[in-house]
Amino acid sequence: MEHHQNPQPQYQHALLTPLATPLQRDFFLPAPDRVARALLGKLIVRILDGEQLTGRIVETEAYFGLDDPAAHAYAGETARNRILFGPPGHAYVYFIYGMHYCLNASCEPSGHAGCVLIRALEPLSGLATMARLRRQPASRPHLLTSGPGKLCQALAITRADSNGSDLTDPNASLFFADDGFRPAQIAVTPRIGISKAADHPARFVIPHSKFLSRAL
């Protein structure tokens, strides 16, 4: 902090996992299904009151643009979904069912509205805080972040707080990082909870993870 000659990472919050590096903008440039696969095994880092909450992504879904009836971008740009039409690597947070938030990472270049829904994490640090935010006992880690609404609650992600934030900014309170972990296998299934294009295989999971929103 006080030194400028230190060659170590310059961002303000040293990562709990020392060798992790923030994801760069070009990571989010490819099509949503490519990014959804690539995000499996990556870290989400959330800074809350100086505490570092982290989790490893174990489940994602790809949503496309004007050609995907299940996507929020399908009907074109609106006030709600405008982040999707902007530059890649930004958080699109929406409010659903009057009660829950869901976190997406925008991808593809500006003007193309692809995104990846983050559906489940393996919690790695800050589990006590996550449990408090979830209002559940800390003794059930597999219930903390095993669903898109749960993980937003566990990380205190809301639309007001996080929509539009830059997920490549390591000085921000929410960003993505790579600690070198690579999933041994990846499984693909249809997306969950949608009525249109319900058979399209665009859900990606690390098989047999205990932290999926649903088992395979």
Next chain:
DNA sequence: AAGCGGATCGTCT
């Protein structure tokens, strides 16, 4: 173990 309904409100028709 699986299925059902209630909660609850921003967004778009």
Next chain:
DNA sequence: GACGATCCGCTTG
């Protein structure tokens, strides 16, 4: 005015 990229608790088997 209807619905939804969800979650939880209760019921049934």
